[in-house]
Amino acid sequence: xxxxxxxxxxxxxxxxxxxxxxxxxxxxxxxxxxxxxxxxxxxxxxxxxxxxxxxxxxxxxxxxxxxxxxxxxxxxxxxxxxxxxxxxxxxxxxxxxxxxxxxxxxxxxxxxxxxxxxxxxxxxxxxxxxxxxxxxxxxxxxxxxxxxxxxx
Numbered sequence: 001x002x003x004x005x006x007x008x009x010x011x012x013x014x015x016x017x018x019x020x021x022x023x024x025x026x027x028x029x030x031x032x033x034x035x036x037x038x039x040x041x042x043x044x045x046x047x048x049x050x051x052x053x054x055x056x057x058x059x060x061x062x063x064x065x066x067x068x069x070x071x072x073x074x075x076x077x078x079x080x081x082x083x084x085x086x087x088x089x090x091x092x093x094x095x096x097x098x099x100x101x102x103x104x105x106x107x108x109x110x111x112x113x114x115x116x117x118x119x120x121x122x123x124x125x126x127x128x129x130x131x132x133x134x135x136x137x138x139x140x141x142x143x144x145x146x147x148x149x150x151x152x
Contacts, residue, residue, distance in 0.1 A: 007032050007053050007060075010039065014088075015074045019081040019106050022061055026050045026072025026086050034058065050075075050086060052109075063109030067094055068102075073137075078128045081106055087123025087135055101126075101135060118143050 011029030018024070032047035033039065035058055045060060048067035053060050070090035077084050084104045093102045093111055100119040103112035124137035140146060 006035055007051065007058070008035075008037075008039075009033075009047065009051070014072065015076075017075050017077045017084060018055065019077045019084065021055050022052050022064070022106070023055050024050070024052045024064070024075050024077075024084050024086075024104075026068070026075040026088065028071035032060075034060075049088075049090065061109065064104070065109075066104070066111065068092075073122065073124050074126050076126045076128055077106070078130050080130045082130075083112065083128070085126050085128055085133055085135075087119075087126050087137065089122045100137075100139070101133075103133075 009029035010031040011027060013025045013027040016023055016025045026049060028049060030048055031044050032051050033041055033044040037043045049072050050066050050068050052064035068090040069092045070088060072086045072088040075084060075086045084106055087101045091099055098116055100123045101117055103115040105112055119139050120141045121139040122137050123135050125135060127134045
């Protein structure tokens, strides 16, 4: 079998999105390894359910090293490319509370502090405009309130 020319994970990638030259991936995995390396290689890195790499060079994006404590099911970018939104089954990002939905600033790679809705169960779908995020999944309330639709 020929080595694959892309990053490999020790699980499954459920969703990917690209902003500029950066590919963002989320799923159910704990490690990632560079193209052409075997599982267990010393080049393997921790990548707890979320990962980013440069599509031109294949290098890991150093400014985007985060950890989701549960699987990510969907990742999308805002049309202007300023944010990446991830949804899934996680309840923390980098140890900070994030109930199944989180946002990252693509310029810095940082978790967006003022975006932290409390979603009662898994987020399976996300659509974003430059100013609004729509999401769906297996939940009945957001921020403790039941409603047919939520906006942020």
